[in-house]
Amino acid sequence: MILLADVGRSKTHWSVNDTEGRVIRSSRWEGRQAVLSEPYKWLKETGSASFDGMVLGLAGLTALSSAEKTVLETCLKTWIRPEGHLVLCTDADLISACLLPESLAVSLGSGSVLIQSGREGSTRITGGWGPKFGDELGAGWWWIQLVRHVMLVAEGRKPTDAVSVWMEKQIGSGGRELLAVALQTSDEKAMQMAGEFLTESPDPAWISSTFSSGWQSLMTGIRWNQYRHVYFQGGLTGIPVIHQLILDHFLQSGVEHAPTRIDNLLKGAWFLWQHRSVC
Known part of the structure; x- marks a missing residue:
């Protein structure tokens, strides 16, 4: 046994x-x-x-x-x-063992991590935010940086107010505090972290037409990268509303395979x- x-x-x-x-x-x-x-x-x-x-x-x-x-x-x-x-x-280690080529995996919790697997099976890993930002919001750090990167590329400005309002709507009052911490990080480092997961510069028209819908724009960004498999694991179950928003979007967006909640244990x-x- x-x-x-x-x-x-x-x-x-x-x-x-x-x-x-x-x-x-x-x-x-x-x-x-x-x-x-x-x-x-x-x-x-x-x-x-x-x-x-x-x-x-x-x-x-x-x-x-x-x-x-x-x-x-x-x-x-x-x-x-x-x-x-x-x-x-x-x-x-656990979430990497589950990945297939052309996939993206997000694990939230005390060991938060985000992993991208390319078409050839090569992987990129970033993470370790759990102890810094708390169990359930650890991987939220990456989402914030992705939004910042996209807006900086499209408009050349810091998205303080817009992202703050978005965070407040999606996560609650704690979003503003989390954003304040995120903005203390240098733009260069933030763009480097998020930019690794973008294959090319986004189209400004796409940004303006999708950003106002908050999580929808982030999910569109992942879909735009044409990941065939999207996995979620861990503390994400502690934010059921956001979890459902993410899953609903992928189920409706024509991703080849429906997103899967990884059971890392099994x-x-x-x-x-x-x-x-x-x-």
């Missing part, structure tokens, strides 16, 4: 799989302490001594207390058989387990 665990700062999900990848037991979106206790309880209930191996996602472990870390270390020593394997990974983690010799 293999234990797959994705540990977030506030949310954790885990699964026990057999050696063929079939799920035997799983639990989702519990507190991070669950990964320290629930699988062990399940082991005792089944009369098993230990797991054959474990894939542990470390995105939220920096938030664990010293006592929890001690418990976790103890569990790892006793959960896995002496001849077993332990694979440690991050959100970027896909990425299992892939990493199968390829553990190169991890």
